[in-house]
Amino acid sequence: MKATIKDVADLSGLSIATVSRVINGASVVSEKSKKKVLDAIKALDFKPNQVARNLVMHKNTTIGIIIPAMGNQFYGGILNGIEEACENHGYDIMLCRSGGDSSNEIRHLEMFEERKLSGVIVMAQRLKPETVSKINSMEIPIIMMNRSTSGLKCPTVSIDNFRAAYEITNYLIRKGHKKIALFRNSMDIDACGVEQYSGFERALAENGISIERGWVKYGEFKPENSYALMNELIEKNHLPTAVIATSDVMAVGVCNALIDRGFRIPEDISVVGFNDIQLAGLYRPSLTVIHQPLKSMGGEAVNMIISMHKGDGSGEIIKDGRTVILSHSLIERQSSGNAPE
């Protein structure tokens, strides 16, 4: 059986309290006693039991994370940032997958509360009202990544999706494109998608280009989806000269449909993506994209959680709807070019 603080106390001939003191560096302990304790700790290979510690201290240095799916490079990038920041601040991570299911989200959220974690970061594609209301009533700090919905009362971190979409649309227009398609996520109340659409719309409007409804396609962030959607367009022979996909995997799906039918990118059609996951640079032609600072976004979320605790010895939590916007950038690679004559 593992040694407890009592064993250390016995071996060192001191009291539990003193042992506790040296462990926590609190209060003053004589050098002599300190040494005795340290020796005993080493001899017994004693490690304080975190469970007991958390119980009595009413706190925890663990941050909970809810993610739709693992092995997704977009979330993976954010996770990297979260992990690094947690590492630096001495926090641990408890990770749960929701599968995009709101009942799972709620279940995990409750679990996090029961365990009194120091905070939660949630990533989700769609946000159901049940989840929103659960989030709003959370007793521990919670932050939403890359998404914001009306009624949601918690801090958020993301990029300026309106501007990003606006910029990349303008980029294509400057390249001479007038026939621009938009492949976006399904029509839900997805704030990112809504903002992106506005940016797209605005850029077109400012240039006197009207939106062709047949070129605005909805689908999940899956390559098979955009592959099929692009195929439809090809079959109808109703082709744009450029397509904007609001995720990189969708962009790749579009490219594959095009390549598999013998089209050339970007000579025949330009394709641009969103996010800039590793795939975007690895694919050939490499993808022109809007780059999101995924790692920074994750790190920022952690910082926010930590700061939501500080300043209040009372244990009270700062709960406002603060939003952090990080800056994006446009990376031009091989998949986009001038509009064909």
Added chain:
Amino acid sequence: MKATIKDVADLSGLSIATVSRVINGASVVSEKSKKKVLDAIKALDFKPNQVARNLVMHKNTTIGIIIPAMGNQFYGGILNGIEEACENHGYDIMLCRSGGDSSNEIRHLEMFEERKLSGVIVMAQRLKPETVSKINSMEIPIIMMNRSTSGLKCPTVSIDNFRAAYEITNYLIRKGHKKIALFRNSMDIDACGVEQYSGFERALAENGISIERGWVKYGEFKPENSYALMNELIEKNHLPTAVIATSDVMAVGVCNALIDRGFRIPEDISVVGFNDIQLAGLYRPSLTVIHQPLKSMGGEAVNMIISMHKGDGSGEIIKDGRTVILSHSLIERQSSGNAPE
């Protein structure tokens, strides 16, 4: 403040013990009392405190995971399997990133022990002696994914890397290839790599083909690496007709180097990968690969951890060197073809 079991006891007019009983469904409680308790629980929105629970029960339904990096599709695939299995069995996940650093691995391993997690699954590329010895001395169940090293005394789950490499090498030989390159991970004591190399060697030997040392390249599992290595070969104009990469990202790096220099795949050179992450099917040309059942591997690891606990009311843990081998398969796609004349 959140309600405790005592609040429920007070409100329901019963004792803490009785409340505990209905919560745990243990022992028999009269219907009448049961209802009272349930009502009180609902009224107070009481949720049992897991921290306290774990403390007294000396256990935990959390599984710790150590992973080199997040956002890697290979580990992501395994994580998906782990997550699903944990979900089914009511376990939670605590995830830590090692960054491939053995001191981090050890730190996390100790943290898992302190928290008395029910088990640990570790993924690592290289295994330093310090980590191996820490693993061997762990007091909680621990499983190594996809890797085994001499001296390591813990269960392992992986595929038969020898056979996999043997099969894919033979596949290329049957396609008429005699000049076959192998891009593998750095020369460390990496059991997978060693086994794979043996398989490669054996297949060539059985077909009377001798190994050309200049075609066996070592590098990390990064596309930039294999890209550079392939470029070297191109510059020396010392080209094989096929290359086997022991990871998909390495294969893509090779393909990119080739494509960027104007080579055709597979007409000029065939390229095959290992693992079959999403990228393999998404890339063009899509990659012929050895498919690893990543998800099953993750699930199997969880099952093993759970079974290591069962059967022993004593709390003793089964600790043998059991190895689980799951079956792989060869998926033929676009990146491989007959050897050029």
Added chain:
DNA sequence: TTGTAGGCGTTATCAT
């Protein structure tokens, strides 16, 4: 400086 003792929220063992 050090020790005593009272929790933290639950479970589990006795009695009743």
Added chain:
DNA sequence: ATGATAACGCCTACAA
């Protein structure tokens, strides 16, 4: 069937 009460391992006033 139900209720005290002793753990669980640790922290922290309060005393000494």
